[in-house]
Amino acid sequence: MAQQKDRQRTFLVGLETKSPATGWSASESLDELARLIDTAGGTVVGRDIQKLNRPDSATYIGRGKAEELHQIAQEAEVDLIVFDGELSPVQQRNLEAIVQCVVIDRTAVILDIFALRARSREAKLQVELAQLNYMLPRMTGRGVDLSRLGGGIGTRGPGETKLEVDRRKIRNRIANVKKELLEVKAHRARLRQSRASQPLPVVALTGYTNAGKSTLHRALAGSDVLAENRLFATFDATTRRVDPPNGEPFLLVDTVGFIHKLPTFLVAAFRSTLEEVKEADLLLHVVDAGHPKRDEQMETVQSVLDEIGAANKPMLLVYNKWDQMAGSDYPHPFRQTNTVAVSALTGENMDALQHAIQQALSARRVTVEVTIPFDKTEWVSWIFDHGRMLAHQHRLDGTYIKVELEKNLANKLSRQLKDM
Structure with missing residues (x-):
């Protein structure tokens, strides 16, 4: 600062x-x-x-x-x-x-602000691409470099020392950044594929900027994510493993917050980061319960989720900062379906949130009963690695197993059993 x-x-x-x-x-x-x-x-x-x-x-x-x-x-x-x-x-x-x-x-x-907050290579590339696309149509009549403001707001960014303001150079740089982003996107896709081969579900925090997503991430995952009372305090997506005392472990992802009047081209520029939201098993829509424009903020978030194709994902509505609502006549959401009121800062009702997360995650699993032939024991190991074992017994015709599996893994097992 x-x-x-x-x-x-x-x-x-x-x-x-x-x-x-x-x-x-x-x-x-x-x-x-x-x-x-x-x-x-x-x-x-x-x-x-x-x-x-x-x-x-x-x-x-x-x-x-x-x-x-x-x-x-x-x-x-x-x-x-x-x-x-x-x-x-x-x-x-x-x-x-x-x-x-x-x-x-x-x-x-x-x-x-995005340029100030970006830390990862992907985030810096995304910011630079957005800045260059924003700058290109504004070139006419500008000087010869990015120092027209003498530094300060509106001039900072990953690209500020890389090129003079020349339309041809900007177009070339845009092409190069897009190429680099494709490489980073491919790497991120490989990471997601690697995660998908493991049984850990992914829970993504989403919401309006400064709703308390990073504070909630710290409270749930014990992470070191920066939590400040500022807009866009964090920018890069951060993933941490959460091991609840009573429940299934999951990966918790913190992503950039949204804001109203966010141009469509900015949403498009950060689409690869927002893929973490689109690919999650469960969304936690974090809302600043006491904000005077709470409803409008929620509409903004829903609009962006619609735009990136994540509006129909399983979701919990998390009213955060509930400790600041003392004396409020706002209806208490504890008993509303898929809604929890918490204070990530004080820890109030965090156990109820964990319970709600576990209930929501359980909906993506099914219970399967199978008998694996003795000459296909590798599938017994596969089931142990990918599911939650409820019962197993050696029988004359093979190994009987009762297991909880994610629906897509259960379908995969079903297809394999048909070929056995």
């Missing part, structure tokens, strides 16, 4: 239209943008909301309002103006020409 004296003085601008696209007001969305700026290392020194029927095609907020911003930027010694919407390249260039100050949009801030 930047030192206080180095934090960029940032002014926020929102747009209020007659037909808002989401359940968020312009003011509420600016509140969240302010938290993003804080995470990125800036200091918000002011904000303004323009009311229009629709965004102005040339300047987003209208020329008169843009000229007002020029005065504000000078008087408040603003380093950066951030718009809480996605600016077109034309709008961004026109605004900078009028306000005589660096202008970026919400997407650029999110990309900047």
Whole structure:
């Protein structure tokens, strides 16, 4: 995090239209943008909301309002103006020409935070690819390198020292990054295949950013995942084994959180990371129980899950931070189906969550009774390795076994028995 004296003085601008696209007001969305700026290392020194029927095609907020911003930027010694919407390249260039100050949009801030948080090779490549695709249409009229802002929010990333801002070089770099990502994706697929050959199920944490996923990961798995009260405190997917005192072990995966106004191209850019969510046996949708925009956040998460093809996965709804809900008239969700209320920070009701996870995981298993011929004893070993043995007995015609198996493994065993 930047030192206080180095934090960029940032002014926020929102747009209020007659037909808002989401359940968020312009003011509420600016509140969240302010938290993003804080995470990125800036200091918000002011904000303004323009009311229009629709965004102005040339300047987003209208020329008169843009000229007002020029005065504000000078008087408040603003380093950066951030718009809480996605600016077109034309709008961004026109605004900078009028306000005589660096202008970026919400997407650029999110990309900047992703660049700060990315640690793994895959995450850095994904961030770089997203940044390059974002930058390419905004090249006209820019200078010769990425230092047009003099450093700071909107300029950081894995690619900042690798190339000059040249359209041909950017296209070449995009092609190279895509090639590298295919190699990383193939490696991740091999890891998933290796995991699939073992009986451990995969449970993935998903939810809105800062809902407490990383804190819950630490509470369940005893992991060292970073847990901060900041948006996008963690970015890389982290997997740890969980061994419950009474139940089946499982792999717990923590993934990047979601946020509203997340452009489609960003979801596509991080699709390989989000494959961990799509391929999981069970999703834990973690919700900040006390957040005033709780319902809207849940809708955002569900929308992204729909987009990546994970909406129909088995899911538990986990209302986190329940310790902060004392005195609330919000209905207690303890008795609702597939819903648990917990406090990952204090440990409240974590035993109920473990029980709910075990119940949900058990639904993916079936009980099988088979008799393995004595000349096929390798399948007895296979069953011991892949299932939970309930009973076995040596009989005249072979080894009788009663076992719990995952449905796909039970189908595999059934096919093999037909050939015996």
